[in-house]
Amino acid sequence: MERSLRGRVAVIGVGETTYYKHGQSPDPEFKLALKAILAACEDAGISPKQVDGFASYSNDRSDPSRLAAALGIDDLRFANMQWGGGGGGGSGAIGNAAAAIATGMAECVVVFRALAQGQFGRFGQGPQRNVIAGDTAHTVPYGLMSAGQTFAMKVQRFMHDHGVEQSALRAISLASYHHAQNNPRAVMYGRPLTEEKYDSSRWIVEPFHLFDCCLENDGAAAMVLVSAERAAEVGHAPCYLLGAVSGSHHRAGASVHNAPDYATSAFKTVAPRLYDMAGVGPNDVDVLQSYENFTGGVLMSIVEHGFCEPDGCNEFFVKDNLIAPEGQLPTNTSGGNLAECYMHGLGLNIEAVRQVRGASTNQVADADVSMVISGPMVTPVSCCIFGSEATL
Amino acid sequence: MSYLNPGLPKPVPAPDGLDAPFWAAAAEGVLKLQRCNACGRWQWGPEWICHHCLSDDLAFVEVEPRGRIYSYERVWHPVHPALKDQGPYLIVLVEFPDHDNARIVGNLLGDPEQEVTIGAPVRAVFEHHPDDEPAHTLVHWEMESVRGA
Ligand SMILES: [Zn+2]
Numbered sequence: 001m002e003r004s005l006r007g008r009v010a011v012i013g014v015g016e017t018t019y020y021k022h023g024q025s026p027d028p029e030f031k032l033a034l035k036a037i038l039a040a041c042e043d044a045g046i047s048p049k050q051v052d053g054f055a056s057y058s059n060d061r062s063d064p065s066r067l068a069a070a071l072g073i074d075d076l077r078f079a080n081m082q083w084g085g086g087g088g089g090g091s092g093a094i095g096n097a098a099a100a101i102a103t104g105m106a107e108c109v110v111v112f113r114a115l116a117q118g119q120f121g122r123f124g125q126g127p128q129r130n131v132i133a134g135d136t137a138h139t140v141p142y143g144l145m146s147a148g149q150t151f152a153m154k155v156q157r158f159m160h161d162h163g164v165e166q167s168a169l170r171a172i173s174l175a176s177y178h179h180a181q182n183n184p185r186a187v188m189y190g191r192p193l194t195e196e197k198y199d200s201s202r203w204i205v206e207p208f209h210l211f212d213c214c215l216e217n218d219g220a221a222a223m224v225l226v227s228a229e230r231a232a233e234v235g236h237a238p239c240y241l242l243g244a245v246s247g248s249h250h251r252a253g254a255s256v257h258n259a260p261d262y263a264t265s266a267f268k269t270v271a272p273r274l275y276d277m278a279g280v281g282p283n284d285v286d287v288l289q290s291y292e293n294f295t296g297g298v299l300m301s302i303v304e305h306g307f308c309e310p311d312g313c314n315e316f317f318v319k320d321n322l323i324a325p326e327g328q329l330p331t332n333t334s335g336g337n338l339a340e341c342y343m344h345g346l347g348l349n350i351e352a353v354r355q356v357r358g359a360s361t362n363q364v365a366d367a368d369v370s371m372v373i374s375g376p377m378v379t380p381v382s383c384c385i386f387g388s389e390a391t392l
Numbered sequence: 393m394s395y396l397n398p399g400l401p402k403p404v405p406a407p408d409g410l411d412a413p414f415w416a417a418a419a420e421g422v423l424k425l426q427r428c429n430a431c432g433r434w435q436w437g438p439e440w441i442c443h444h445c446l447s448d449d450l451a452f453v454e455v456e457p458r459g460r461i462y463s464y465e466r467v468w469h470p471v472h473p474a475l476k477d478q479g480p481y482l483i484v485l486v487e488f489p490d491h492d493n494a495r496i497v498g499n500l501l502g503d504p505e506q507e508v509t510i511g512a513p514v515r516a517v518f519e520h521h522p523d524d525e526p527a528h529t530l531v532h533w534e535m536e537s538v539r540g541a
Contacts, residue, residue, distance in 0.1 A: 126472040131526060132401035135437055137411070139497050141403045141530055143396050144483050146471040153485055157463035160510045203468040203480075255437035257485050258495050263463070 010231035013044025019341035023118030025218035033114035036220035053078030053109035057089025087345030088375030092382030095244030155296030168317035175322035180335025243278030246382035265376035289348035297376035399474025457516030
Protein backbone atom coordinates (compact mmCIF):
# COMPACT_ATOMS: atom_id res chain seq x y z
CA MET A 1 0.00 0.00 0.00
CA GLU A 2 1.25 3.49 -0.81
CA ARG A 3 2.35 5.22 2.37
CA SER A 4 0.43 8.48 2.15
CA LEU A 5 -2.38 10.29 3.92
CA ARG A 6 -3.79 11.53 0.64
CA GLY A 7 -7.59 11.42 0.70
CA ARG A 8 -7.82 8.97 3.58
CA VAL A 9 -9.09 11.35 6.26
CA ALA A 10 -11.53 14.25 6.20
CA VAL A 11 -12.48 17.19 8.38
CA ILE A 12 -16.18 16.97 9.20
CA GLY A 13 -16.52 19.72 11.77
CA VAL A 14 -14.89 22.96 12.84
CA GLY A 15 -15.55 25.11 15.89
CA GLU A 16 -14.28 28.32 17.43
CA THR A 17 -15.08 30.34 20.50
CA THR A 18 -15.52 34.08 20.34
CA TYR A 19 -12.08 35.62 19.93
CA TYR A 20 -11.11 38.08 22.65
CA LYS A 21 -8.29 40.53 23.12
CA HIS A 22 -5.71 38.98 25.41
CA GLY A 23 -6.82 38.97 29.00
CA GLN A 24 -10.45 39.67 28.15
CA SER A 25 -11.89 36.17 27.95
CA PRO A 26 -14.66 35.67 30.51
CA ASP A 27 -13.86 31.94 30.49
CA PRO A 28 -10.70 30.19 31.66
CA GLU A 29 -8.59 28.41 29.09
CA PHE A 30 -9.87 24.88 29.72
CA LYS A 31 -13.49 25.96 29.34
CA LEU A 32 -12.57 27.71 26.08
CA ALA A 33 -11.15 24.40 24.84
CA LEU A 34 -14.36 22.58 25.76
CA LYS A 35 -16.53 25.21 24.07
CA ALA A 36 -14.56 24.97 20.81
CA ILE A 37 -14.70 21.16 20.86
CA LEU A 38 -18.45 21.16 21.51
CA ALA A 39 -18.94 23.63 18.66
CA ALA A 40 -16.85 21.51 16.29
CA CYS A 41 -18.83 18.37 17.19
CA GLU A 42 -22.11 20.21 16.69
CA ASP A 43 -20.89 21.40 13.29
CA ALA A 44 -19.97 17.80 12.45
CA GLY A 45 -23.34 16.53 13.61
CA ILE A 46 -21.81 14.01 16.00
CA SER A 47 -21.98 13.50 19.74
CA PRO A 48 -18.81 14.60 21.56
CA LYS A 49 -18.90 11.16 23.18
CA GLN A 50 -17.91 9.69 19.81
CA VAL A 51 -14.55 11.47 19.98
CA ASP A 52 -11.80 9.00 20.87
CA GLY A 53 -8.65 11.05 20.36
CA PHE A 54 -7.08 14.49 20.81
CA ALA A 55 -4.11 16.10 19.11
CA SER A 56 -2.59 19.48 19.84
CA TYR A 57 0.69 21.38 19.71
CA SER A 58 2.81 24.06 21.34
CA ASN A 59 2.44 22.46 24.78
CA ASP A 60 -1.28 23.15 24.99
CA ARG A 61 -2.26 23.06 28.66
CA SER A 62 -5.68 21.43 28.16
CA ASP A 63 -4.80 17.84 28.99
CA PRO A 64 -6.56 15.22 26.82
CA SER A 65 -7.42 12.98 29.76
CA ARG A 66 -9.09 15.87 31.52
CA LEU A 67 -10.94 16.72 28.31
CA ALA A 68 -12.07 13.11 27.93
CA ALA A 69 -13.30 13.08 31.52
CA ALA A 70 -15.13 16.37 31.12
CA LEU A 71 -16.80 15.20 27.92
CA GLY A 72 -17.69 11.77 29.32
CA ILE A 73 -15.80 9.91 26.62
CA ASP A 74 -15.83 6.12 27.14
CA ASP A 75 -12.77 5.01 25.24
CA LEU A 76 -9.85 7.43 24.79
CA ARG A 77 -7.57 5.90 22.17
CA PHE A 78 -5.20 8.66 21.08
CA ALA A 79 -3.60 11.54 23.03
CA ASN A 80 -0.94 13.35 21.04
CA MET A 81 1.26 16.42 21.39
CA GLN A 82 3.35 17.76 18.52
CA TRP A 83 6.60 19.06 19.99
CA GLY A 84 7.84 22.54 19.26
CA GLY A 85 6.70 26.03 20.05
CA GLY A 86 4.80 28.80 18.33
CA GLY A 87 2.41 27.80 15.61
CA GLY A 88 4.81 25.35 14.00
CA GLY A 89 2.70 22.37 14.98
CA GLY A 90 -0.73 23.45 13.71
CA SER A 91 -0.77 21.41 10.53
CA GLY A 92 1.50 18.84 12.15
CA ALA A 93 -1.15 18.06 14.76
CA ILE A 94 -3.67 17.56 11.96
CA GLY A 95 -1.22 15.20 10.29
CA ASN A 96 -0.74 13.28 13.53
CA ALA A 97 -4.50 12.96 14.01
CA ALA A 98 -4.92 11.82 10.42
CA ALA A 99 -2.14 9.26 10.77
CA ALA A 100 -3.86 7.80 13.82
CA ILE A 101 -7.14 7.49 11.93
CA ALA A 102 -5.56 6.13 8.74
CA THR A 103 -3.76 3.42 10.69
CA GLY A 104 -6.73 2.41 12.82
CA MET A 105 -5.35 3.74 16.10
CA ALA A 106 -8.40 5.97 16.50
CA GLU A 107 -11.70 6.67 14.76
CA CYS A 108 -12.60 10.26 15.53
CA VAL A 109 -9.89 12.71 16.57
CA VAL A 110 -10.26 16.34 17.64
CA VAL A 111 -7.40 18.71 16.86
CA PHE A 112 -7.58 21.78 19.07
CA ARG A 113 -5.70 24.76 20.47
CA ALA A 114 -6.80 26.87 23.42
CA LEU A 115 -5.13 30.04 24.66
CA ALA A 116 -5.91 32.36 27.51
CA GLN A 117 -2.88 34.60 27.78
CA GLY A 118 -4.67 36.68 30.38
CA GLN A 119 -4.76 33.60 32.59
CA PHE A 120 -1.24 32.39 31.87
CA GLY A 121 0.87 35.37 30.80
CA ARG A 122 1.64 36.94 27.45
CA PHE A 123 3.94 35.73 24.72
CA GLY A 124 5.41 39.07 23.73
CA GLN A 125 7.23 39.69 27.00
CA GLY A 126 10.77 38.85 28.05
CA PRO A 127 11.74 36.79 31.11
CA GLN A 128 11.74 38.80 34.34
CA ARG A 129 14.23 37.29 36.73
CA ASN A 130 17.71 38.12 37.98
CA VAL A 131 19.80 35.50 36.18
CA ILE A 132 19.50 33.42 33.05
CA ALA A 133 21.34 30.23 32.03
CA GLY A 134 21.58 27.99 28.99
CA ASP A 135 21.05 28.91 25.35
CA THR A 136 19.10 32.06 26.17
CA ALA A 137 21.94 33.35 28.40
CA HIS A 138 23.64 34.14 25.09
CA THR A 139 20.77 36.30 23.79
CA VAL A 140 18.52 37.68 26.56
CA PRO A 141 21.18 39.85 28.32
CA TYR A 142 21.64 41.68 25.00
CA GLY A 143 17.95 42.50 24.85
CA LEU A 144 17.09 39.72 22.38
CA MET A 145 14.22 37.94 24.06
CA SER A 146 10.90 38.14 22.22
CA ALA A 147 9.69 36.17 19.22
CA GLY A 148 9.67 39.34 17.14
CA GLN A 149 13.30 40.02 18.00
CA THR A 150 14.26 36.42 17.28
CA PHE A 151 12.66 36.43 13.85
CA ALA A 152 13.51 39.97 12.75
CA MET A 153 17.15 38.90 12.64
CA LYS A 154 16.33 36.21 10.04
CA VAL A 155 14.06 38.42 7.98
CA GLN A 156 16.59 41.25 7.93
CA ARG A 157 19.17 38.92 6.41
CA PHE A 158 16.70 37.53 3.84
CA MET A 159 15.68 41.03 2.78
CA HIS A 160 19.36 41.97 2.48
CA ASP A 161 20.20 38.90 0.39
CA HIS A 162 17.29 39.38 -2.01
CA GLY A 163 16.77 43.12 -2.11
CA VAL A 164 13.30 42.87 -0.58
CA GLU A 165 11.66 46.22 0.14
CA GLN A 166 9.40 47.16 3.03
CA SER A 167 6.47 47.38 0.62
CA ALA A 168 6.51 43.57 0.28
CA LEU A 169 5.93 43.12 4.01
CA ARG A 170 3.33 45.87 3.94
CA ALA A 171 1.33 44.11 1.22
CA ILE A 172 0.93 41.02 3.43
CA SER A 173 -0.44 43.13 6.26
CA LEU A 174 -2.75 45.10 3.94
CA ALA A 175 -4.22 41.88 2.54
CA SER A 176 -4.96 40.49 6.01
CA TYR A 177 -6.66 43.69 7.14
CA HIS A 178 -8.56 43.88 3.84
CA HIS A 179 -10.00 40.41 4.41
CA ALA A 180 -10.81 41.12 8.07
CA GLN A 181 -13.16 43.93 7.00
CA ASN A 182 -15.52 41.30 5.55
CA ASN A 183 -15.21 38.95 8.53
CA PRO A 184 -17.40 39.91 11.52
CA ARG A 185 -15.51 37.40 13.73
CA ALA A 186 -12.27 39.29 13.19
CA VAL A 187 -10.87 41.30 16.08
CA MET A 188 -9.89 43.98 13.51
CA TYR A 189 -13.32 44.01 11.80
CA GLY A 190 -14.22 47.64 11.21
CA ARG A 191 -10.60 48.78 11.60
CA PRO A 192 -9.16 49.00 8.07
CA LEU A 193 -5.48 49.55 7.35
CA THR A 194 -4.06 51.88 4.70
CA GLU A 195 -0.55 52.23 3.31
CA GLU A 196 -0.21 55.53 5.13
CA LYS A 197 -1.32 54.05 8.44
CA TYR A 198 1.16 51.20 8.04
CA ASP A 199 4.03 53.49 7.06
CA SER A 200 3.45 55.84 9.98
CA SER A 201 3.03 53.08 12.56
CA ARG A 202 5.82 52.68 15.08
CA TRP A 203 8.67 50.25 14.71
CA ILE A 204 8.55 47.24 17.00
CA VAL A 205 11.87 45.91 15.82
CA GLU A 206 13.18 46.72 12.35
CA PRO A 207 12.10 45.52 9.81
CA PHE A 208 8.75 45.00 11.60
CA HIS A 209 6.30 47.83 12.08
CA LEU A 210 3.42 47.41 14.52
CA PHE A 211 1.22 46.05 11.71
CA ASP A 212 3.76 43.37 10.77
CA CYS A 213 3.16 41.67 14.12
CA CYS A 214 0.41 39.25 15.09
CA LEU A 215 -2.27 39.93 17.64
CA GLU A 216 -2.30 38.38 21.09
CA ASN A 217 -5.68 36.82 21.78
CA ASP A 218 -7.68 34.53 24.00
CA GLY A 219 -9.94 31.85 22.59
CA ALA A 220 -10.00 28.30 21.28
CA ALA A 221 -10.40 26.48 17.99
CA ALA A 222 -11.06 22.83 17.17
CA MET A 223 -11.71 20.51 14.25
CA VAL A 224 -13.07 16.97 14.02
CA LEU A 225 -11.39 14.40 11.77
CA VAL A 226 -12.66 10.96 10.72
CA SER A 227 -11.86 8.49 7.95
CA ALA A 228 -12.90 9.39 4.42
CA GLU A 229 -15.36 6.47 4.44
CA ARG A 230 -17.08 7.71 7.56
CA ALA A 231 -17.01 11.32 6.37
CA ALA A 232 -19.08 10.36 3.36
CA GLU A 233 -21.92 9.49 5.74
CA VAL A 234 -22.18 12.89 7.48
CA GLY A 235 -23.76 16.23 6.66
CA HIS A 236 -21.17 18.62 5.18
CA ALA A 237 -19.49 18.01 1.88
CA PRO A 238 -16.29 16.44 3.25
CA CYS A 239 -13.08 18.41 3.23
CA TYR A 240 -10.34 15.88 2.58
CA LEU A 241 -6.78 16.04 3.79
CA LEU A 242 -4.51 15.64 0.78
CA GLY A 243 -1.27 15.89 2.73
CA ALA A 244 0.29 17.02 5.99
CA VAL A 245 4.00 17.10 6.81
CA SER A 246 6.32 18.64 9.36
CA GLY A 247 10.01 18.99 10.11
CA SER A 248 12.92 21.29 9.43
CA HIS A 249 16.30 21.41 7.71
CA HIS A 250 19.86 20.53 8.76
CA ARG A 251 20.60 21.92 12.24
CA ALA A 252 17.63 24.30 12.09
CA GLY A 253 17.57 24.08 15.88
CA ALA A 254 21.24 24.99 16.42
CA SER A 255 21.24 27.40 19.34
CA VAL A 256 22.22 31.09 19.44
CA HIS A 257 21.09 31.71 15.84
CA ASN A 258 23.53 29.17 14.36
CA ALA A 259 21.37 27.30 11.83
CA PRO A 260 23.71 27.09 8.82
CA ASP A 261 20.88 28.03 6.45
CA TYR A 262 19.66 30.88 8.61
CA ALA A 263 17.51 33.31 6.62
CA THR A 264 14.69 30.86 5.97
CA SER A 265 11.16 30.06 7.07
CA ALA A 266 12.43 26.45 7.57
CA PHE A 267 10.23 25.03 4.80
CA LYS A 268 12.85 24.27 2.13
CA THR A 269 12.91 20.55 2.93
CA VAL A 270 9.32 20.37 4.15
CA ALA A 271 7.37 21.96 1.29
CA PRO A 272 8.52 19.46 -1.39
CA ARG A 273 7.33 16.60 0.81
CA LEU A 274 3.91 18.21 1.12
CA TYR A 275 3.48 18.59 -2.63
CA ASP A 276 4.71 15.05 -3.12
CA MET A 277 2.16 13.60 -0.70
CA ALA A 278 -0.71 15.77 -1.88
CA GLY A 279 -0.01 15.12 -5.56
CA VAL A 280 -0.32 18.80 -6.46
CA GLY A 281 2.06 21.70 -7.12
CA PRO A 282 2.02 25.41 -6.33
CA ASN A 283 0.10 26.16 -9.53
CA ASP A 284 -2.78 23.97 -8.32
CA VAL A 285 -3.26 25.85 -5.04
CA ASP A 286 -6.41 27.98 -5.15
CA VAL A 287 -6.12 29.69 -1.79
CA LEU A 288 -3.46 29.93 0.94
CA GLN A 289 -3.49 30.50 4.68
CA SER A 290 0.07 31.30 5.76
CA TYR A 291 0.83 31.69 9.47
CA GLU A 292 1.81 35.24 10.29
CA ASN A 293 3.57 35.58 13.57
CA PHE A 294 5.28 38.33 11.55
CA THR A 295 4.86 39.28 7.90
CA GLY A 296 8.47 38.38 7.11
CA GLY A 297 7.70 34.74 7.87
CA VAL A 298 4.83 34.76 5.39
CA LEU A 299 7.10 36.19 2.73
CA MET A 300 9.78 33.53 3.15
CA SER A 301 7.15 30.76 3.44
CA ILE A 302 5.52 31.73 0.17
CA VAL A 303 8.91 31.78 -1.52
CA GLU A 304 9.87 28.41 -0.11
CA HIS A 305 6.58 26.84 -1.20
CA GLY A 306 7.39 27.79 -4.77
CA PHE A 307 4.89 30.58 -5.38
CA CYS A 308 7.51 33.24 -6.00
CA GLU A 309 11.24 33.46 -6.70
CA PRO A 310 13.36 34.86 -3.84
CA ASP A 311 14.50 37.73 -6.06
CA GLY A 312 10.96 38.45 -7.28
CA CYS A 313 9.37 39.42 -3.97
CA ASN A 314 8.95 43.13 -4.70
CA GLU A 315 6.86 42.34 -7.78
CA PHE A 316 4.88 39.42 -6.31
CA PHE A 317 4.02 40.90 -2.91
CA VAL A 318 1.52 43.58 -3.83
CA LYS A 319 -1.90 43.73 -2.20
CA ASP A 320 -3.90 42.97 -5.35
CA ASN A 321 -2.03 39.68 -5.79
CA LEU A 322 -2.92 38.52 -2.29
CA ILE A 323 -6.62 39.29 -1.93
CA ALA A 324 -9.74 37.25 -2.65
CA PRO A 325 -11.44 36.58 -4.91
CA GLU A 326 -9.34 37.70 -7.89
CA GLY A 327 -5.77 37.79 -6.61
CA GLN A 328 -3.13 35.49 -8.03
CA LEU A 329 -2.70 33.88 -4.59
CA PRO A 330 -5.46 34.89 -2.16
CA THR A 331 -3.75 34.69 1.21
CA ASN A 332 -5.05 34.76 4.79
CA THR A 333 -8.65 35.21 3.72
CA SER A 334 -10.08 35.41 7.24
CA GLY A 335 -7.68 38.16 8.28
CA GLY A 336 -5.46 35.55 9.90
CA ASN A 337 -3.24 36.07 12.91
CA LEU A 338 -2.72 39.73 12.04
CA ALA A 339 -6.33 40.82 11.88
CA GLU A 340 -8.77 38.01 12.69
CA CYS A 341 -7.32 36.37 15.77
CA TYR A 342 -4.11 34.83 17.01
CA MET A 343 -5.06 31.28 17.96
CA HIS A 344 -1.60 29.91 17.27
CA GLY A 345 -2.74 29.42 13.71
CA LEU A 346 -5.44 26.77 14.06
CA GLY A 347 -7.88 29.44 12.92
CA LEU A 348 -6.00 29.39 9.62
CA ASN A 349 -6.66 25.67 9.21
CA ILE A 350 -10.33 26.27 9.94
CA GLU A 351 -10.44 29.04 7.33
CA ALA A 352 -8.84 26.66 4.83
CA VAL A 353 -11.68 24.18 5.47
CA ARG A 354 -14.25 26.96 5.06
CA GLN A 355 -12.78 27.77 1.65
CA VAL A 356 -13.23 24.16 0.51
CA ARG A 357 -16.81 24.24 1.83
CA GLY A 358 -17.47 27.54 0.04
CA ALA A 359 -18.25 29.23 3.34
CA SER A 360 -15.54 31.87 3.77
CA THR A 361 -16.42 35.55 4.19
CA ASN A 362 -13.79 36.11 1.46
CA GLN A 363 -14.63 33.14 -0.70
CA VAL A 364 -12.43 32.15 -3.62
CA ALA A 365 -14.37 30.60 -6.51
CA ASP A 366 -13.99 26.83 -6.80
CA ALA A 367 -11.47 26.55 -3.99
CA ASP A 368 -10.67 22.88 -4.50
CA VAL A 369 -7.07 22.96 -3.28
CA SER A 370 -6.63 24.88 -0.03
CA MET A 371 -3.22 25.11 1.64
CA VAL A 372 -2.08 26.01 5.15
CA ILE A 373 1.47 26.90 6.18
CA SER A 374 2.00 26.71 9.95
CA GLY A 375 4.52 28.59 12.05
CA PRO A 376 7.40 29.72 9.86
CA MET A 377 10.89 30.27 11.34
CA VAL A 378 10.42 27.93 14.32
CA THR A 379 11.40 24.26 14.28
CA PRO A 380 9.70 21.96 13.53
CA VAL A 381 7.34 23.71 11.12
CA SER A 382 4.42 22.05 9.33
CA CYS A 383 2.01 22.51 6.46
CA CYS A 384 -1.00 20.78 4.96
CA ILE A 385 -3.33 20.81 1.98
CA PHE A 386 -7.07 20.23 2.08
CA GLY A 387 -9.05 19.30 -1.00
CA SER A 388 -12.63 19.01 -2.18
CA GLU A 389 -14.12 15.76 -3.44
CA ALA A 390 -13.11 16.86 -6.96
CA THR A 391 -9.43 16.53 -6.05
CA LEU A 392 -9.56 12.85 -5.10
CA MET B 393 28.95 51.70 32.27
CA SER B 394 26.68 49.36 30.38
CA TYR B 395 25.24 49.51 26.88
CA LEU B 396 21.72 48.61 27.97
CA ASN B 397 20.04 49.97 31.07
CA PRO B 398 20.65 47.69 34.06
CA GLY B 399 18.02 45.19 35.11
CA LEU B 400 18.02 42.53 32.42
CA PRO B 401 18.67 38.93 33.50
CA LYS B 402 22.41 38.35 34.03
CA PRO B 403 24.07 35.43 32.23
CA VAL B 404 25.34 32.57 34.38
CA PRO B 405 26.82 29.23 33.27
CA ALA B 406 24.30 26.49 32.50
CA PRO B 407 23.61 24.21 35.49
CA ASP B 408 25.05 21.28 33.54
CA GLY B 409 28.25 23.27 32.94
CA LEU B 410 28.09 23.12 29.16
CA ASP B 411 29.00 26.75 28.45
CA ALA B 412 30.94 27.48 31.68
CA PRO B 413 34.33 27.76 29.87
CA PHE B 414 32.88 30.44 27.59
CA TRP B 415 31.78 32.64 30.49
CA ALA B 416 34.99 32.03 32.46
CA ALA B 417 37.03 33.14 29.44
CA ALA B 418 34.82 36.17 28.84
CA ALA B 419 35.48 37.30 32.42
CA GLU B 420 39.18 37.34 31.46
CA GLY B 421 38.51 39.30 28.29
CA VAL B 422 39.02 36.26 26.08
CA LEU B 423 36.62 34.93 23.45
CA LYS B 424 36.40 31.14 23.23
CA LEU B 425 34.31 28.96 20.92
CA GLN B 426 33.95 25.20 20.79
CA ARG B 427 36.17 23.11 18.54
CA CYS B 428 36.21 19.36 17.99
CA ASN B 429 39.58 17.79 18.78
CA ALA B 430 38.76 14.82 16.56
CA CYS B 431 37.81 16.52 13.28
CA GLY B 432 38.71 20.17 13.87
CA ARG B 433 35.22 21.58 13.25
CA TRP B 434 34.04 24.64 15.14
CA GLN B 435 30.51 24.86 16.48
CA TRP B 436 28.36 27.30 18.40
CA GLY B 437 26.25 27.23 20.58
CA PRO B 438 28.09 24.63 22.54
CA GLU B 439 27.02 20.97 22.36
CA TRP B 440 28.08 17.84 24.22
CA ILE B 441 29.22 16.16 21.01
CA CYS B 442 30.48 17.33 17.64
CA HIS B 443 27.59 17.69 15.19
CA HIS B 444 29.85 16.59 12.34
CA CYS B 445 31.83 13.55 13.53
CA LEU B 446 29.90 12.91 16.78
CA SER B 447 33.05 12.80 18.91
CA ASP B 448 32.70 13.97 22.50
CA ASP B 449 36.31 15.19 22.55
CA LEU B 450 35.53 18.90 22.42
CA ALA B 451 37.51 21.90 23.60
CA PHE B 452 36.84 25.59 24.14
CA VAL B 453 39.52 27.35 22.10
CA GLU B 454 40.46 31.03 22.08
CA VAL B 455 39.63 32.87 18.86
CA GLU B 456 40.63 36.32 17.70
CA PRO B 457 37.78 38.55 18.92
CA ARG B 458 36.98 39.83 15.44
CA GLY B 459 34.15 38.89 13.13
CA ARG B 460 31.74 40.37 10.65
CA ILE B 461 28.09 41.33 10.91
CA TYR B 462 25.91 38.53 9.55
CA SER B 463 22.62 40.20 10.46
CA TYR B 464 21.38 42.88 12.84
CA GLU B 465 18.25 44.48 14.22
CA ARG B 466 17.31 47.78 15.76
CA VAL B 467 14.87 47.24 18.61
CA TRP B 468 12.38 50.00 19.43
CA HIS B 469 9.62 48.37 21.46
CA PRO B 470 10.74 47.37 24.98
CA VAL B 471 9.61 43.90 26.03
CA HIS B 472 11.23 44.07 29.46
CA PRO B 473 10.57 46.65 32.23
CA ALA B 474 14.31 47.44 32.49
CA LEU B 475 14.25 48.73 28.90
CA LYS B 476 11.21 50.99 29.34
CA ASP B 477 13.28 54.18 28.98
CA GLN B 478 16.07 52.68 26.90
CA GLY B 479 15.11 53.96 23.47
CA PRO B 480 16.33 52.09 20.40
CA TYR B 481 19.25 49.70 20.63
CA LEU B 482 21.19 47.51 18.21
CA ILE B 483 21.68 43.75 18.33
CA VAL B 484 24.14 42.14 15.95
CA LEU B 485 24.64 38.55 14.91
CA VAL B 486 28.40 38.24 14.39
CA GLU B 487 29.91 35.41 12.35
CA PHE B 488 33.46 34.07 12.32
CA PRO B 489 34.38 33.16 8.74
CA ASP B 490 37.61 31.47 9.87
CA HIS B 491 35.75 29.27 12.34
CA ASP B 492 33.18 27.47 10.17
CA ASN B 493 30.93 30.54 10.25
CA ALA B 494 29.99 30.07 13.90
CA ARG B 495 27.93 33.04 15.12
CA ILE B 496 27.35 34.83 18.40
CA VAL B 497 24.91 37.54 19.49
CA GLY B 498 25.82 40.86 21.10
CA ASN B 499 25.06 44.57 21.04
CA LEU B 500 26.68 46.97 18.57
CA LEU B 501 28.20 49.90 20.48
CA GLY B 502 27.88 53.46 19.29
CA ASP B 503 24.94 55.49 18.04
CA PRO B 504 21.88 53.22 18.18
CA GLU B 505 20.53 54.98 15.08
CA GLN B 506 23.72 54.46 13.05
CA GLU B 507 23.44 52.79 9.68
CA VAL B 508 24.51 49.14 9.96
CA THR B 509 26.05 47.24 7.07
CA ILE B 510 25.76 43.47 6.81
CA GLY B 511 29.24 42.07 6.20
CA ALA B 512 31.05 44.91 8.00
CA PRO B 513 34.00 43.87 10.22
CA VAL B 514 33.59 44.26 13.98
CA ARG B 515 35.72 43.61 17.07
CA ALA B 516 34.68 42.48 20.53
CA VAL B 517 34.37 44.78 23.54
CA PHE B 518 34.06 43.05 26.89
CA GLU B 519 31.65 44.69 29.32
CA HIS B 520 32.60 43.47 32.80
CA HIS B 521 30.29 43.67 35.81
CA PRO B 522 32.53 42.33 38.62
CA ASP B 523 30.52 43.95 41.40
CA ASP B 524 27.11 42.74 40.25
CA GLU B 525 25.40 39.83 41.99
CA PRO B 526 26.26 37.55 40.32
CA ALA B 527 29.37 38.96 38.63
CA HIS B 528 29.20 38.56 34.86
CA THR B 529 30.63 39.76 31.55
CA LEU B 530 28.85 40.67 28.33
CA VAL B 531 30.54 40.45 24.93
CA HIS B 532 29.67 43.44 22.75
CA TRP B 533 30.92 44.58 19.35
CA GLU B 534 32.11 47.76 17.73
CA MET B 535 32.82 48.64 14.15
CA GLU B 536 36.43 48.06 13.10
CA SER B 537 36.17 51.46 11.44
CA VAL B 538 35.84 53.09 14.89
CA ARG B 539 39.31 54.22 15.98
CA GLY B 540 40.79 54.85 19.42
CA ALA B 541 38.02 53.12 21.33
ZN1 LIG C 1 34.16 16.42 15.11
